[in-house]
Amino acid sequence: MKDLTKLSLAETRNGLRAGDFSAVDVTSAYLDAIGAANERLNAYVAVAEEQALDMARASDDRLAKGEGGALEGVPLGIKDLFATRGLHTQAGSHILDGFKPEYESFVTANLWADGAVLLGKLNMDEFAMGSSNETSHYGPVINPWRAEGSDDDLVPGGSSGGSAAAVSAWLCAGATATDTGGSIRQPAAFTGTVGIKPTYGRCSRWGVVAFASSLDQAGPITRTVEDSAILLTSMAGFDPMDSTSMDVDVPDFAAAVERGVKGLTIGIPREYRLEGMPGEIEKLWQQGIEWLKAEGATVRDISLPHTKYALPAYYIVAPAEASSNLARYDGVKYGLRVAGDSIEDMYELTRAAGFGREVQRRVMIGTYVLSAGYYDAYYVRAQKVRTLIKQDFEKVFAEGVDAILTPATPSAAFRVGDASMAADPVKMYLNDIFTVTVNMAGLPGISVPAGKDGAGLPLGLQLIGKPFDEETLFAAGRVIERSSGQDFSPKRWW
Amino acid sequence: MTILDTRTPIPDYFIAGATGDWEMVIGLEVHAQVTSRSKLFSASSTQFGEPPNANVSFIDAAMPGMLPVINEECVHQAIRTGLGLKAKINTRSLFDRKNYFYPDLPQGYQISQFKDPIVGEGEVHLDMGEKIGIVTVGIERLHLEQDAGKSIHDLDPSMSFVDLNRSGVALMEIVSKPDIRSSAEARAYITKLRTILRYLGTCDGNMEQGSLRADINVSVRRPGGEFGTRCEIKNVNSVRFAGQAIEYEARRQIDILEDGGEVIQQTRLFDPKSGETRAMRSKEEAHDYRYFPDPDLLPLEFDQALVDRLAADLPELPDEKQARLIRDYGITTYDASVLVADRASADFYESVAKGRDGKLAANWVINDLFGRLAKEGLDVTNSPVSAEQLGRIIDLIVGGDISGKIAKELFEIVWSEGGDPAEIVESRGMKQVSDTGAIEKIVDEIIAANPEQAAKVKDKPSMIGWFVGQVMKASQGKANPKAVNEILRAKLGL
Amino acid sequence: MAVDSKTVRRIGHLARIRIAEDDIETYADELNVILGFVEQLNEVDVEGVMPMTSVIPATQRLRADKVELGGYPERIVSNAPLSEDNFFVVPKVVE
């Protein structure tokens, strides 16, 4: 039989519907692939073998009766940030040791309602804080991609590094992920996969372990744009349990994929042209412009003047929210407890042992910027800057721009344990320079693999859209995917 | 913020010290539990007295990924309360997080309203008696916030037990201005506030169950002088304790100041057993709550139409009711204040007084009925004598069917046996004798039997009372006193 | 506004994270690098700009006052490091 793990999500779904293979077949194929690869790639932190096969059998029953849902029998990997009832949910952190929620996240519940099969939980940066997946308590995820002629381990990006690596290495048909400053789009770009961060409020945050509430959004990582559209259609939806979930219709995103870009106006923001940006990225960006033009889009230079301030504002807002969101990890109700002589001791020892260094650093920064005497100078100012960033986008959209094209990342994947990044936290933060503006403004953004660097590593382009206009991103993203025409399969070495 | 002193010092309140007079300055923060079925941000029950953690959802226990959604009724109750306090209703308000660690605070923060509360400035009027008159206490603000859980410290020598049943129950924090100048005023303020809340049905005011708790800020100063340093006495849960705590605390501060010391701003606890306040150990360190807007919640906005609708449905409040009772029923200010102390008493009185002599009704309701109820530990809602029955008794008096004395007997019978007062009077022969022939006969007998007194009465007309008493006695109280008087006067030649 | 070791200790305590003495200097350095990076926000003219309170133009949705959750205390404490009779149990708290 053909290797079922090599099919796209759409092909898998269609094959299952047609009865070409069973859900148990495809689930078993993925479980085997995980078994063979995970020791090396470390993409999964928990594999739900029995549950996966049970779900697959139930899917086969429904398929046999012609009752299958939109994702019936399709095996998915779930980022460890999503609560899955009775199953490992630890946000890549030591502090949630042994935590098995008594509840299911809204997004994953939607997927199971549509018939998807849960393969297991995917590795990630601790509490989604990181751009390389090296902050995970479960150790780094290894990128399935290697530079030509090298066998150095590369990072898959982060924080959804496990999701991106698993999708890229055929360890699931698609994965859920989350994006607070670029955590879907950057790893997608590093692994040659497609990642979309939908509009804030499109996917419910209920049951998703919070990092920074005003920025966090769930979205899919998949191997194709069409898969991305299919998976997001199932993940999205109004949830009355999340006050920030928007009561708007979820279109059939897949229907928009082949819509093309004819007549669309694409903006090219001059502020994204950074000094010292690698020539390959600059070239790829230009290439993207040409592809869109060739398909009938109008391309226009635009200005988003506050772009440069998005990252510094983010590094105030996100840690501030995180410092508060992570206060609940105190050794009282769940997870790790380190005994202490007093309650204060217990708190401090538990949190010192339970949080990794990057998380501690961000909690400290967040605590500092909210503390008495600093709140206005840091937090309030950052939230004002955020208003200006959002207004920049509103202005260009009002002037007729339909979507904005930018690079997804300032570089291709880098080596695990990169010394310069380890030494300077800000250098690591710069990974999100192109993606973070989108979170700050609550907009949708998609990263699509578009080319490769000199070492043969994938590079992505990002499209930014109007609020709740993910359809245009899928359509334009598909044009880039089709125009590039490249194979974004890593060479198997694991 | 500069605090305005709205009061003129009242010498009656001054506390004599060794170095001269002192005056108290008091402000209160009252936490009133909102009457609602479910909690402020979750759909679990607010029912009192349930087993540990039975009224707790995953949201209240701050499980990872859980989110708040606000309860409409709690918002309405806060608006109603604001209207009852003649306060400004803010149609846009924000929820903030107040960050601190405590085992009964599962989120590690309390959702409260810091900068933009739902209700702004208002006022409460206290009737401090004839000499001092009406005192107006300013309300600074009212905001909605979550209650914490409960830690129980006496179940184990080294451990505390945490029950989150109260965690997330809605509270209204009602903050007064520092306009109170004596413990009597503070007691009157709490009592009045509780009356208003009960009228509105927005808080049951049950202090034993903790539905109403006061944090009391006390400072002392030279009469009319600069405000002194204050101490906050936390969580006082009875009106009486509030008075005791204030008296003790003021004295303590005066003693310190007169010894040349300085009052240290502190959080203190009142111990009802010793009648003293002591510094709280857990609150010794200066707090830095790091307030910031809760990113899980959007701004709370409603239009004036909602406020108007709730205002239209507001019940008559104690001050208005008191004015109306005085106006409509001609009763004294004092009687009216007793009657409006709670809504059920006022309602009872009105059903008795309607269409009858208001003063007579007030006498019967306040002196006879309330007196008797208090003796039996009952309240007006479970009175054995109904308003209808009491009204009939009054009708019988006014109609001349029974005398006031017989009426008391009749009241006792109705109290213990029930029944229709008119029928009881009829069947037990309690009806007053107005037949002048019968009375004349008795009068003749009495005069004949007491010639000496009959002779003296001409010089000393006040002795007629003695004759009336004798006639009434002889008639077993049934003779109409007015007729007896007239006949006696005629026969005795007065 | 440079962070010194005293501030690191204060922040560590506020955040309830025990910072080892050996780490204090490193923390101070790292925090200063990050704070130095965000310093550039001071260049922005924010006069009259409203701070963002919600990234989507929406306001609070209200929930009907119904009891729909709770009644499962054993599920509430099922993940607790220490519990007894459905209470969470913690080292003694002194008020």
Ligand SMILES: [Mg+2]
């Ligand atoms: Mg307070």
Ligand SMILES: [Zn+2]
């Ligand atoms: Zn409060």
